[in-house]
Amino acid sequence: AQSVAQPEDQVNVAEGNPLTVKCTYSVSGNPYLFWYVQYPNRGLQFLLKYITGDNLVKGSYGFEAEFNKSQTSFHLKKPSALVSDSALYFCAVRDPNTGTASKLTFGTGTRLQVTL
Amino acid sequence: SQTIHQWPATLVQPVGSPLSLECTVEGTSNPNLYWYRQAAGRGLQLLFYSVGIGQISSEVPQNLSASRPQDRQFILSSKKLLLSDSGFYLCAWGGYGYTFGSGTRLTVV
Numbered sequence: 552a553q554s555v556a557q558p559e560d561q562v563n564v565a566e567g568n569p570l571t572v573k574c575t576y577s578v579s580g581n582p583y584l585f586w587y588v589q590y591p592n593r594g595l596q597f598l599l600k601y602i603t604g605d606n607l608v609k610g611s612y613g614f615e616a617e618f619n620k621s622q623t624s625f626h627l628k629k630p631s632a633l634v635s636d637s638a639l640y641f642c643a644v645r646d647p648n649t650g651t652a653s654k655l656t657f658g659t660g661t662r663l664q665v666t667l
Numbered sequence: 668s669q670t671i672h673q674w675p676a677t678l679v680q681p682v683g684s685p686l687s688l689e690c691t692v693e694g695t696s697n698p699n700l701y702w703y704r705q706a707a708g709r710g711l712q713l714l715f716y717s718v719g720i721g722q723i724s725s726e727v728p729q730n731l732s733a734s735r736p737q738d739r740q741f742i743l744s745s746k747k748l749l750l751s752d753s754g755f756y757l758c759a760w761g762g763y764g765y766t767f768g769s770g771t772r773l774t775v776v
Contacts, residue, residue: 594673600764639709658710
Protein backbone atom coordinates (compact mmCIF):
# COMPACT_ATOMS: atom_id res chain seq x y z
CA ALA A 552 0.00 0.00 0.00
CA GLN A 553 1.17 3.52 -0.71
CA SER A 554 1.88 5.99 2.07
CA VAL A 555 3.23 9.47 2.65
CA ALA A 556 5.00 10.89 5.68
CA GLN A 557 5.35 14.55 6.55
CA PRO A 558 7.54 14.41 9.65
CA GLU A 559 7.06 18.02 10.75
CA ASP A 560 3.76 19.27 12.11
CA GLN A 561 4.95 22.85 11.77
CA VAL A 562 7.79 24.70 10.12
CA ASN A 563 8.70 28.22 11.19
CA VAL A 564 10.77 30.48 8.98
CA ALA A 565 11.51 34.20 8.78
CA GLU A 566 10.40 36.11 5.70
CA GLY A 567 13.14 36.22 3.10
CA ASN A 568 14.77 33.00 4.30
CA PRO A 569 14.64 29.76 2.33
CA LEU A 570 12.08 27.18 3.37
CA THR A 571 11.87 23.42 3.13
CA VAL A 572 8.85 21.24 3.90
CA LYS A 573 9.76 17.57 4.03
CA CYS A 574 7.95 14.61 2.49
CA THR A 575 8.86 10.97 2.14
CA TYR A 576 6.81 8.33 0.41
CA SER A 577 6.36 4.62 0.01
CA VAL A 578 4.92 3.08 -3.14
CA SER A 579 5.48 -0.15 -4.99
CA GLY A 580 6.25 1.30 -8.40
CA ASN A 581 7.42 4.62 -9.77
CA PRO A 582 5.44 7.27 -7.92
CA TYR A 583 3.40 10.20 -9.04
CA LEU A 584 3.98 12.92 -6.43
CA PHE A 585 2.11 16.11 -5.65
CA TRP A 586 2.13 19.13 -3.38
CA TYR A 587 -1.00 21.03 -2.40
CA VAL A 588 -1.55 24.11 -0.25
CA GLN A 589 -4.59 24.88 1.88
CA TYR A 590 -5.56 28.25 3.30
CA PRO A 591 -8.02 28.41 6.23
CA ASN A 592 -11.50 27.11 5.41
CA ARG A 593 -10.60 26.59 1.77
CA GLY A 594 -10.12 23.65 -0.54
CA LEU A 595 -6.69 22.39 -1.47
CA GLN A 596 -4.86 24.16 -4.28
CA PHE A 597 -2.43 22.36 -6.56
CA LEU A 598 1.19 23.56 -6.37
CA LEU A 599 3.23 21.12 -8.42
CA LYS A 600 3.63 17.52 -9.46
CA TYR A 601 6.25 15.01 -10.45
CA ILE A 602 5.26 12.36 -12.95
CA THR A 603 8.48 11.67 -14.85
CA GLY A 604 11.50 13.52 -16.21
CA ASP A 605 13.60 16.17 -14.48
CA ASN A 606 13.92 15.55 -10.76
CA LEU A 607 13.54 19.25 -9.99
CA VAL A 608 9.98 20.36 -10.51
CA LYS A 609 8.92 24.00 -10.53
CA GLY A 610 5.42 25.00 -9.55
CA SER A 611 3.18 27.87 -8.60
CA TYR A 612 4.12 30.88 -6.45
CA GLY A 613 7.87 30.23 -6.73
CA PHE A 614 7.77 26.80 -5.11
CA GLU A 615 9.80 23.88 -6.33
CA ALA A 616 10.34 20.29 -5.24
CA GLU A 617 13.09 17.77 -5.78
CA PHE A 618 12.32 14.12 -6.40
CA ASN A 619 14.95 11.86 -4.86
CA LYS A 620 14.32 8.23 -5.68
CA SER A 621 17.09 6.80 -3.54
CA GLN A 622 15.84 8.63 -0.46
CA THR A 623 12.15 8.27 -1.47
CA SER A 624 11.69 11.95 -0.78
CA PHE A 625 9.92 14.86 -2.44
CA HIS A 626 10.72 17.94 -0.34
CA LEU A 627 9.05 21.25 -1.10
CA LYS A 628 11.32 24.29 -1.26
CA LYS A 629 11.25 28.01 -1.87
CA PRO A 630 14.33 30.24 -1.99
CA SER A 631 12.73 33.19 -0.21
CA ALA A 632 9.66 32.80 1.98
CA LEU A 633 6.82 35.32 2.15
CA VAL A 634 4.39 35.91 5.00
CA SER A 635 1.62 35.09 2.52
CA ASP A 636 3.08 31.57 2.14
CA SER A 637 1.80 30.76 5.63
CA ALA A 638 -0.64 27.90 5.15
CA LEU A 639 -1.08 24.14 5.48
CA TYR A 640 0.89 22.07 2.97
CA PHE A 641 0.07 18.53 1.89
CA CYS A 642 2.23 16.04 0.07
CA ALA A 643 0.46 13.27 -1.85
CA VAL A 644 1.42 10.15 -3.75
CA ARG A 645 -0.29 8.05 -6.34
CA ASP A 646 0.67 4.54 -7.25
CA PRO A 647 0.37 4.43 -11.06
CA ASN A 648 -0.66 0.80 -10.79
CA THR A 649 -3.94 1.56 -8.97
CA GLY A 650 -6.00 1.48 -12.15
CA THR A 651 -8.70 3.90 -13.23
CA ALA A 652 -9.51 5.22 -9.77
CA SER A 653 -6.13 7.01 -9.47
CA LYS A 654 -6.47 7.45 -5.73
CA LEU A 655 -4.12 9.87 -4.05
CA THR A 656 -2.81 9.22 -0.56
CA PHE A 657 -2.13 12.38 1.41
CA GLY A 658 0.28 13.12 4.21
CA THR A 659 -0.96 14.60 7.48
CA GLY A 660 0.04 18.10 6.47
CA THR A 661 2.69 20.57 7.62
CA ARG A 662 1.77 24.00 8.83
CA LEU A 663 4.14 26.64 7.50
CA GLN A 664 4.42 29.82 9.55
CA VAL A 665 6.39 32.67 7.99
CA THR A 666 7.10 35.63 10.27
CA LEU A 667 8.44 39.11 9.65
CA SER B 668 -11.59 25.12 -18.42
CA GLN B 669 -12.65 22.65 -15.79
CA THR B 670 -14.30 23.88 -12.61
CA ILE B 671 -15.76 22.16 -9.59
CA HIS B 672 -18.60 23.50 -7.50
CA GLN B 673 -19.41 22.39 -4.00
CA TRP B 674 -22.21 23.58 -1.73
CA PRO B 675 -23.22 24.64 0.78
CA ALA B 676 -20.10 26.29 2.19
CA THR B 677 -21.22 25.87 5.79
CA LEU B 678 -23.91 23.79 7.41
CA VAL B 679 -25.11 23.34 10.98
CA GLN B 680 -27.34 20.33 11.47
CA PRO B 681 -28.85 18.67 14.56
CA VAL B 682 -27.96 15.13 15.48
CA GLY B 683 -30.30 12.67 13.76
CA SER B 684 -31.11 14.94 10.82
CA PRO B 685 -30.43 13.99 7.19
CA LEU B 686 -27.58 15.35 5.08
CA SER B 687 -27.08 16.07 1.42
CA LEU B 688 -23.92 17.70 0.06
CA GLU B 689 -23.62 18.25 -3.64
CA CYS B 690 -20.64 18.51 -5.94
CA THR B 691 -20.73 19.23 -9.66
CA VAL B 692 -17.99 19.46 -12.24
CA GLU B 693 -17.96 21.50 -15.44
CA GLY B 694 -15.78 21.33 -18.49
CA THR B 695 -15.01 17.63 -18.45
CA SER B 696 -16.80 14.35 -19.03
CA ASN B 697 -16.65 11.06 -17.18
CA PRO B 698 -14.42 12.42 -14.42
CA ASN B 699 -13.20 10.39 -11.47
CA LEU B 700 -14.84 11.97 -8.43
CA TYR B 701 -13.86 11.78 -4.77
CA TRP B 702 -15.23 12.76 -1.36
CA TYR B 703 -12.74 13.48 1.43
CA ARG B 704 -13.25 14.47 5.04
CA GLN B 705 -10.76 16.61 6.89
CA ALA B 706 -10.96 16.46 10.66
CA ALA B 707 -9.37 19.00 12.99
CA GLY B 708 -7.90 20.95 10.07
CA ARG B 709 -5.29 18.39 9.21
CA GLY B 710 -5.36 14.96 7.63
CA LEU B 711 -7.54 14.00 4.69
CA GLN B 712 -9.54 10.81 4.79
CA LEU B 713 -10.88 9.40 1.53
CA LEU B 714 -14.54 8.49 2.04
CA PHE B 715 -15.84 7.55 -1.42
CA TYR B 716 -14.78 7.60 -5.02
CA SER B 717 -16.59 7.08 -8.30
CA VAL B 718 -15.31 6.29 -11.77
CA GLY B 719 -18.70 6.60 -13.47
CA ILE B 720 -22.46 6.99 -13.12
CA GLY B 721 -23.85 4.71 -10.43
CA GLN B 722 -20.38 3.40 -9.55
CA ILE B 723 -19.46 4.10 -5.94
CA SER B 724 -16.60 2.69 -3.91
CA SER B 725 -16.47 3.17 -0.16
CA GLU B 726 -13.14 3.43 1.57
CA VAL B 727 -14.25 3.32 5.19
CA PRO B 728 -17.36 2.00 6.95
CA GLN B 729 -19.40 4.88 8.28
CA ASN B 730 -22.69 6.65 8.63
CA LEU B 731 -22.44 8.25 5.21
CA SER B 732 -23.28 7.21 1.66
CA ALA B 733 -22.54 8.60 -1.78
CA SER B 734 -24.34 8.60 -5.10
CA ARG B 735 -23.54 9.63 -8.64
CA PRO B 736 -26.82 10.15 -10.45
CA GLN B 737 -25.28 12.05 -13.36
CA ASP B 738 -21.88 12.06 -15.01
CA ARG B 739 -20.72 15.28 -13.38
CA GLN B 740 -22.67 15.17 -10.12
CA PHE B 741 -21.52 13.54 -6.90
CA ILE B 742 -23.66 13.60 -3.75
CA LEU B 743 -22.72 12.80 -0.17
CA SER B 744 -25.62 11.82 2.08
CA SER B 745 -26.63 10.61 5.48
CA LYS B 746 -30.01 9.50 6.80
CA LYS B 747 -29.18 10.39 10.42
CA LEU B 748 -26.20 12.53 11.33
CA LEU B 749 -23.95 11.76 14.29
CA LEU B 750 -21.81 14.22 16.23
CA SER B 751 -18.75 12.46 14.83
CA ASP B 752 -19.79 13.42 11.30
CA SER B 753 -18.70 16.99 11.95
CA GLY B 754 -15.78 18.08 9.79
CA PHE B 755 -14.69 19.74 6.60
CA TYR B 756 -15.85 17.84 3.50
CA LEU B 757 -14.02 18.19 0.23
CA CYS B 758 -15.04 17.04 -3.21
CA ALA B 759 -12.38 16.49 -5.87
CA TRP B 760 -12.12 15.33 -9.44
CA GLY B 761 -9.12 14.26 -11.36
CA GLY B 762 -6.78 11.88 -13.05
CA TYR B 763 -3.06 12.32 -12.38
CA GLY B 764 -3.80 14.91 -9.75
CA TYR B 765 -6.89 16.38 -8.21
CA THR B 766 -8.82 19.62 -8.44
CA PHE B 767 -10.66 20.33 -5.21
CA GLY B 768 -13.88 22.13 -4.48
CA SER B 769 -13.95 24.87 -1.89
CA GLY B 770 -15.27 22.57 0.82
CA THR B 771 -18.26 22.36 3.19
CA ARG B 772 -17.84 22.93 6.91
CA LEU B 773 -20.38 20.65 8.61
CA THR B 774 -21.12 21.08 12.30
CA VAL B 775 -23.44 18.55 13.89
CA VAL B 776 -24.96 19.86 17.13
